[in-house]
Amino acid sequence: MASIDDDMPILAGVNPSGRASSYESEHACLIIGYMIDDDDEVTLIVNDPYPYDRMGVRNPYYEAGGDELQLGQYEIEYYAFRRQLAWNRSLSRIR
Numbered sequence: 001m002a003s004i005d006d007d008m009p010i011l012a013g014v015n016p017s018g019r020a021s022s023y024e025s026e027h028a029c030l031i032i033g034y035m036i037d038d039d040d041e042v043t044l045i046v047n048d049p050y051p052y053d054r055m056g057v058r059n060p061y062y063e064a065g066g067d068e069l070q071l072g073q074y075e076i077e078y079y080a081f082r083r084q085l086a087w088n089r090s091l092s093r094i095r
Contacts, residue, residue: 012030
């Protein structure tokens with residue numbers, strides 16, 4: 001959160017297939033923001049321009065309960081992003 005609050009996105013390595021791996025990531029996306037609701041639940045704002053639908057590939061954000069805010073940008077609950085997209089790598093403090 002500190003990185004995002006300082007206007008520095010987080011490069012996230014994920015596995016859209018849902019297969020967790022501690023060694024490799026299948027895909028990369030950019031976490032650019034977050035929201036915290038009244039119950040302290042965190043929702044991430046993620047830029048992922050991969051054209052899942054046009055490529056005929058299942059969209060992992062939809063399957064994890066996320067919503068597309070605009071083309072290539074999603075909001076998704078933090079724990080769903082961690083579990084269902086198998087977030088396993090991060091590079092933060094990017095300028």
